[in-house]
Amino acid sequence: MESNGVPLTPEQARAALADTDRVRLSATALTATPWPTWFFITLTLYTAALPVTLGGIMADRDWLLPRPAWMATMLAITALYAALFSVAAKAWRDRTGVALRMDVLPKRATLPLVIGLPLLLVGGPYAFHATGQPVWLIAASLIGAAVSVGFHLTFVRLHRRTA
Helix, strand or coil: CCCEEEEEHHHHHHHHHHHHHHHHHHHHHCCCCCHHHHHHHHHHHHHHHHHHHHHHHHHHEEEEEEEHHHHHHHHHHHHHHHHHHHHHHHHHHHHCCCCCCCCCCHHHHHEEEEHHHHHHHHHHHHHHHHHHCCCHHHHHHHHHHHHHHHHHHHHHHHHHHHH
């Protein structure tokens, strides 16, 4: 290694490597910081609303609202969620200089979420469609919200540990 054309001593090289590790850990901590609270609430509400909205779309006949109203609701909440996600990600990038990242989270936390949450959010409406019992939608909604809160708390704990 050289610094301005002058070779570094072994001690200087070790210090530079240690500094690189410190910067890497700091960047990981920043990118693992939890979502802003307002977006965490938005995400939790969206997760809770999704099974009920899908259930309304999948119902054999109009259930609480006509099917077109459920479709419009689904499109509206998804568009709103996507817009707010963009705002949250941009605000975080502007404030910290790094993007929000999921890949810094432990696989033991993210893999069950990536597999289980879609099954839960779509499985509840399918069970409702098959049985006609709205308890499936309510259960999927409540469990989805609890998973969102739990994942957020895991995110917070990870940040505190790496910060």
